[in-house]
Amino acid sequence: MDAGRADAAISFEPHRPRLTRVAYRMLGSVADAEDVVQDAFLRWHTTDRSEIDNAEAFLVRVVTRLCLDVLKSSRRKREIYIGPWLPDPVVDSEADMAEDVTLPLLLALERLSPLERAAFLLHDVFGMEFEEVATAIDREPAACRQLAARARQHVHEARPRFAVDQRRGLEFAEAFFAASQTGDMAMLKSMLAADITVTADGGGKRPAGPVPIVGFDAVMKLMERMARMFASAPSQLVRFATINGLPGFVTLEADGELQTTALDIVDGKIAGIYVVRNPDKLGHLDGMALN
Incomplete structure (x- = not known):
């Protein structure tokens, strides 16, 4: 591995778990999430990192936009999918991806538009401010609030009122x-x-x-x-x-x-x-x- 790639990997790896969680929750596919995160790394490797003040915010923005691109093509695939579609199963040993997002919630996210899904996940699940969400999905903060609010109405019933331990x-x-x-x-x-x-x-x-x-x-x-x-x-x-x-x-x-x-x-x-x-x-x- 060349020195530049090694340096990029060292600075990228601490962010990989969070980026994988974002991508999996956006896409519902383990393989697609891993591909998106790897693509984000390749972009990180070729980026002038000295110009980036907040690496995590930059990488979340890259992953979110890559996911939005994937969702455009996956919508068509879902339309011709044979039988019911379920997200890839993530088991407890892969808890980094599964934490706080249950299968019913993932299915509820499927009913949202890609932008609604992104705004909801980034703000409600990952705790990003709407100004950060706006940068990530290239929309105004006010529009992001509306997207998240609409999404929240759709997914409210999917959140368990009394979680089973x-x-x-x-x-x-x-x-x-x-x-x-x-x-x-x-x-x-x-x-x-x-x-x-x-x-x-x-x-x-x-x-x-x-x-x-x-x-x-x-x-x-x-x-x-x-x-x-x-x-x-x-x-x-x-x-x-x-x-x-x-x-x-x-x-x-x-x-x-x-x-x-x-x-x-x-x-x-x-x-x-x-x-x-x-x-x-x-x-x-x-x-x-x-x-």
Whole structure:
């Protein structure tokens, strides 16, 4: 590595975790977030750093603008995506990216325009002043306040009123996993909310429902079908984990592929089950199956 690149790396690395958090929350993709941060480093390397007073503010601005560019193309990809789309699963060992942003909130962010998402994340999640946000997204501070306010209305309901502590949440995950694998329908009935929704993301690469399954009766029928399948081809537990801020587990399925299941617990019941099966979204977890 040449001296200039080494110097750039030394000054860049302390900012990488924060930049990765910004990029992941903007994009919902681990691979895209890593690509954006690497692109930001390349720009940092070729920038006259002696002219920059605040390195972090400069780099956050670069990452935000790169993310806005990525979102323009990813919107089209989402329109032709096969089945429901879920963000890449981030487990507790990657807590730098998952902290404070749960999966329901990430899904709520998907309903925002790119500029609304940027203004909300930079101000409400990362605590930047609106003057800094304005510089990052090239808008006036007053416009940024309006963008964040509109975004806040959309995501308000996605923030849990009563967060489930990690220990209790993982107990839910353990009980749900055991009941679903053994076909304990009585236990499952006691755990599921009346308005439960199951969303599975296979991306057209692995079998998954084409639309979310909504409602207690429909989900119980699904659980019965899954129990019959697990009787001959059970899932192999890799680990219980916090996934995108929700309790859940990582499994190795009968087809040899990893899968993540995250549980949204509301008022002591499972209100949402989010299953990621698309192998393109699980590549960063491959080492888990070997641990």
